[in-house]
Amino acid sequence: MKKNLLIAVAVLTLLLPFLHLAFPPGHALHLSEFYVGLLGKFLCFAICALALDLIWGFGGILSLGHGLFFALGGYGMGMYLMRQIGRDGQYQSDLPDFMVFLNWKELPWHWALSDSLAGQLILALAVPGLLAAVFGYFAFRSRIQGVYFSIITQALTVAAMLLFFRNETGFGGNNGFTDFKRIAGMPLNTPGMKVGLCVASGVALIGCYLVARWLTQSRWGRILQAIRDAEGRVRFLGYDPVAFKLSAYVISAMMCALAGALYVPQVGIINPGEMSPAASIEMAIWAAVGGRGTLIGPVLGAFFVNGTKSVFTAVWPEGWLYVLGALFIAVTLFLPQGLMGLARRFRK
């Protein structure tokens, strides 16, 4: 019953953006371009919330640095999109505008793959995955737990943000990448492309959800949850917690990077602001509001929090931070299980 409902919601969500194409503007069922973009953004955020929940809800590891992986995925995609601008930029040069501005004569080495979509997509996923693997390996091997892990992941994001703010790093400094024109030779600003990217995000979310479900229901997932509840005991039983935590962390980082790569062509900009500590902590609140330790919860939470944010920024912008702050406090104090826990309590 529950399963059928889920499938129905998923199919409806996937069909929703097509309303933009199927009905002309003014028609009652027409979905405006703004809402297609919003839906696409929310779908990407939902992937992030799901990724965070995989390690926080199931592994007990709160990372406050997932904004870094999201941004790295976005930058990976952004590099490709910058090269796709070609000679249509402000300076009509083969190089991206910001390089002309900095008086660079050729592409830096880390832009070597930036002409190929496939190559750049692989980079966008592999670099965050590798970073998570190296960073996580040393952290988990030293048995860093709880708040300490949160603090060092936050320190890592802040350091990366400062690094990306520098022009010399080669990622456009504090302006980042923007002004994208086309992807795979097709213009970005057509209704078809917007619907396509939105649907792609939806498919990616469903894919990530299925992977997460399969993982958490497997033996691996059960050991991960055991580590969350009593790491010492799992270690004494002969398992190596490092391997389980590390694999969960890497998978989660790559999901976030995928979300970032899908997010950038839809919003048309990526800059180091995505790596600010506030952005990463907000991801945690999406998962917490929806309900940690469930897979549907974080998706709901991402939609709920960001939907509320959209409403407030339109109606009462100054009030949003009050609401967000109150959400943080209320969820931790009164709703440790999030919206899912609330629903469960009502059913009883």
Added chain:
Amino acid sequence: MIKRLLLGGLLALCVWSAHALTPELAARIAAGDGDDRVAALQQAVTAGDASLAPFLRALQDGRVWLKGGQALVVAEGQAAPADAEEPMLNNRMRREIDAALAGLDLLSPERATRARALATLRDDADASKLALFERALAAESDAGLRVQLNALVAGARLSSADPGQRRAAAAELAGSADPATRALLLDKLSGETDPGAKAAMQKAVADIGERLAWGERAQLLFSGLSLGSVLLLVALGLAITYGLMGVINMAHGELLMVGAYATYCVQQAFRAWLPAAFDYYLWLALPASFLAAALVGAAMERTVIRWLYGRPLETLLATWGISLVLMQAVRTLFGAQNVAVENPGWLSGGWALLPNFTLPYNRLAILAFAALVLVGMALLLARTRLGLMVRGVTQNRRMAACVGVNTARVDTMAFALGSGIAGLAGCALSQIGNVGPDLGQSYIVDAFMVVVLGGVGQLAGTVYAGLGLGVLSKLLEGWQGAVLAKIALLMLLVLVIQKKPQGLFALKGRSVE
């Protein structure tokens, strides 16, 4: 027509020719070929006539007119005499006149006037004024000014035509520690031909360079210590709330902000009602910022943190929420722009130890204040009943409760104390930086870094970590720039947590995880 003639006659009565200084000399200064004018000016300065200064000032103010080959001075507020020409003053002439006036001021009976003249002439010592400088030196009685005059005379001798004098002057200047003197020496060195004088100048440049390097090193060390004292002050409150109580308080930065805004409010109140006592507003601002932050802290503890003891991750998220609310509340109350907090008069300015090493008073005050707060806190924790209870509760809560300590009250008081100290730090920060809604955000990472590096539950460790981080970050900044220095320190934090999760100076213990 008659009227005009009358007016001209009246004007002529107000005009007097510059007779005390010989009229020929005055006319040569006011008009003619540039080199000749300068030579005439120098001749007049060397003669040192008392009427030269008023004449030069009149020339500067445009009250000297040329008529029939004579320089006429009109009194202030009077129009120019009929068919008079205005003397031309180019930049060179203006500079020469300024220097000549300053040279004349060297003989003034007022010490302040002489000191000002010395400051003006410091960069402009040339051989032509040597006679004047020597006369001033002979007349000078103030020891401090004599030292400066000696340097000035030596500087003027550097331009002398006699190589022996130049060498002697260079040897004398080698004792200086002034960047301006070094620049002068380097300037003269490039044109020097005599080998003996050249060697003496090179040695003088090297000597001064070495002395300046000490000044620079001292400056670097001081700015490091100053940053360290700021970090320490910011982290001291956190050393209680996080170090002792174990509360991850992400709103710590906003407690600093509350303290800074409390200082701002007190400042505004003084400005409105007690402008005469404005210089003393800080004495009221200190307790006000402590109380404001302590009250906010106590409210936080009572309403939110109390329910989350033992759940650090939840505490982190909830206090982050509190910080968002506090920031937005400040934006609503005071606006999103930074507000201006002024230093009281006695905190502005600085103490110049060396020409390139100045200790600003506000930085010195913060160093002293940090030490004071540290000592106060250590005494409070070690010697008072409240301190005893706080230590008891944090070490063994259940045992403390068993012997009758009201642990909930102690928690609130300890948290309020830590928050109040954050408020004091905010008051100190308002004296050296911007006060705005984002004030706390820029310090929160640093504060945690200090406490984590210093080791949890350890005041001494916090001190080492605060001062050490301050000096280290200034050293790195001088070497690689501010951004890379910050990145390096963040990476250092990551590494330290990897190797020693309990901090560099942690007490040894036997707990399992």
